[in-house]
Amino acid sequence: xxxxxxxGDSRPSMLPWRRTNARAALPSAGVLLASTGKPFSDxxxxxxxxxxxxxxxxxxxxxxxxxxxxxxxxxxxxxxxKEKDAAQALVTQAIKAxxxxxxxxxxxxxxxxxxxxxxxxxxxxAGVTRVLIDDTAKTRLGKLEAxxxxxxxxxxxxxxxxxxx
Numbered sequence: 001x002x003x004x005x006x007x008g009d010s011r012p013s014m015l016p017w018r019r020t021n022a023r024a025a026l027p028s029a030g031v032l033l034a035s036t037g038k039p040f041s042d043x044x045x046x047x048x049x050x051x052x053x054x055x056x057x058x059x060x061x062x063x064x065x066x067x068x069x070x071x072x073x074x075x076x077x078x079x080x081x082k083e084k085d086a087a088q089a090l091v092t093q094a095i096k097a098x099x100x101x102x103x104x105x106x107x108x109x110x111x112x113x114x115x116x117x118x119x120x121x122x123x124x125x126a127g128v129t130r131v132l133i134d135d136t137a138k139t140r141l142g143k144l145e146a147x148x149x150x151x152x153x154x155x156x157x158x159x160x161x162x163x164x165x
Contacts, residue, residue: 027056027106028126028127029056029058029106029127029128030053030055030129031048031051031055031057031131032059032122032128032130033045033048033058033060033094033132033134034059034060034061034115034119034134034149035060035062035090035133035134036062036064036137036142036149037061037063037064037087037090037115038134038136038137038142039090040059040090040094040097040134041134041165042097044165045094047132047165049097049098049103052104052105053103054103056103056104056106057103057104057106058106058122058128059091059094059098060109060110060118060119061109061110062087062109062111062112062115063083063109063110063111064079064111065078065079065111065112065113067113079111087109091107091108091109094107108122110122115149116148116149116150116151116153117152119149119152119153120152120153120157123153123157123160124157129160130160131153131157131161131162131163132163132165133153133163133164134146134165135164147164
């Protein structure tokens with residue numbers, strides 16, 4: 001008998017503590033437009049609509065978890081409702097702009113510390129061939145975040161075209 005199966009059933013049962021993958025229910029996409037929590041620029045949205053070429057686009061942004069001392073979790077470090085709503089508004093605006101440009105779109109807000117790995121997981125789940133990272137930051141630290149995420153994606157996803165716009 002296999003572990004995780006019900007007697008008389010050959011399918012593995014879903015363990016109660018495992019979450020289902022919400023991204024699995026979403027249709028595949030041709031292009032992923034990603035941001036590290038900053039508003040999407042018109043240049044990036046137009047480029048994503050152009051690269052989508054009638055296929056679906058996926059929009060993702062980050063609601064950042066702030067640093068933790070010694071790896072301890074603290075609820076005060078999580079983004080509050082105002083930050084989550086602001087990130088959701090960014091995604092909604094980008095989806096509407098992509099739809100206005102003629103591309104189908106969907107999106108999500110990810111709450112994480114590691115934006116590069118989140119972008120990589122979203123790209124794999126969507127089955128995208130192109131990833132656009134929107135770099136609208138004016139500061140050196142903001143540019144560093146975008147280019148660090150791009151480097152992480154480039155190392156993990158070899159068959160994806162990557163651009164930082």
